[in-house]
Amino acid sequence: MTKVKVASIGFGHLGQWHAQKAHQLDGCELIAIVEPYEPNQKKAQEEYPETKIVSDIKEVMNEIDAAVIATPTSYHYEIAKSLLENGKHVFCEKPVTVTVEEAKELKELASKAGVKLQVGHSERCHQVWERLEEFGEIVKNNNVATIVRNSPFKGRAADVGVVEDLMIHDLDLALMLFGKPKSIRAYGMKVLTDKFDHVKALLNYGHSVVTIENSRNDVKTERSVQLNSANGILRVDLLNNKVSYSKDIKSDSEQEIHEFDYEKRDHLYIEQEKFYNSITNNTEEFVTIDDGIAAMELIAAVNTSLNENKEVNLV
Structure with missing residues (x-):
């Protein structure tokens, strides 16, 4: 089975759990953890010594197929936009962006690139x-x-x-x-x-x-x-x-x-698993960007x- 090469972005409260799921899942390969905050970088390196720890997603953009965004909400839009413009599949924690307009723009970018954009409504x-x-x-x-x-x-x-x-x-x-x-x-x-x-x-x-x-x-x-x-x-x-x-x-x-x-x-495990399955099997996302936009409205x-x-x- 071809594994989805993924970067986990953010290693804070929720990001640590998302990195763990990406490391555990059979459907993906955790290529890198992206974390600009030095203490969190050190912690990530201690927990995942075989995984690249970088400060910016641009450092590994050419090595991945997809990314999981678990940063503070205010950073979601710029990170997701960069990923989508580079043709990468995106799993983004809720809320997907700060504004509805930003979310709609990401929807257009994902459609144009022909990639998956799943929102993390784990409940x-x-x-x-x-x-x-x-x-x-x-x-x-x-x-x-x-x-x-x-x-x-x-x-x-x-x-x-x-x-x-x-x-x-x-x-x-x-x-x-x-x-x-x-x-x-x-x-x-x-x-x-x-x-x-x-x-x-x-x-x-x-x-x-x-x-x-x-x-x-x-x-x-x-x-x-x-x-x-x-x-x-x-x-x-x-x-x-x-x-x-x-x-x-x-x-x-x-x-x-x-x-x-x-x-x-394990909700985070399940939603990530569904994300990678949607990429591998080219099926609809578990929680679509339209679902995310409706919640944001x-x-x-x-x-x-x-x-x-x-x-x-x-x-």
Whole structure:
């Protein structure tokens, strides 16, 4: 099997994990780790002594087929643009760029070069989404959904707000589960940084509403999705991989609640594996640039609502 020759760009918090997956996967060969920060370079060299450690992707551009971008978001556009202009396949962590316009430009470059451009929306890898048919009536007739993602402050991703850092995961999940909303109204607070650290967004679907609550300055870590409808309740604990549901909520007696656990998956491994498979087999990306742009358009709407204190219509 021909292996995809890849460079892993960025060796910070998330980049270290992406480099590890590229090193482990059979479908690719880790040619280089790109990291300009000297302490991180040293750490990368200690962990991967057989791998080239360079400061700039240009140093290995002619040696690779593809690259994984796991740098701070503000660097995504320039790095991805350079790779695409050189005909390289790109896996880019979310959000793919700072602005929708930049993301659309990358889409055009990828199309022109005939290469893959996959976005890292890893929450799609939870296998519970593959079992939604088991809860069809709850999901199809959902009236109220609540998505929560909170964590204590970790001092990372300070170049963006909580919307770009955390909420983008949940906006993508909302798009995947329910489609595009009709409007968005958001509320937020700035606490530790000059950007929003706590945000609550209300996604109006006309017949239903989705509430997304995110904080990166909380007392605990929580990640969950709950769907409420006249046909039952479904709660997915994404942190502990547990599902709870009830389909007899109209009964006067005590509800019968069912629970089951599902196996943890290595999401970064899976999405990278799908990326290399799409290159080798020339199939569509697991998460396309259009998916990434759709999530970014919702980010833009949330930020407009926050900054202008108003509801933003999307249709």
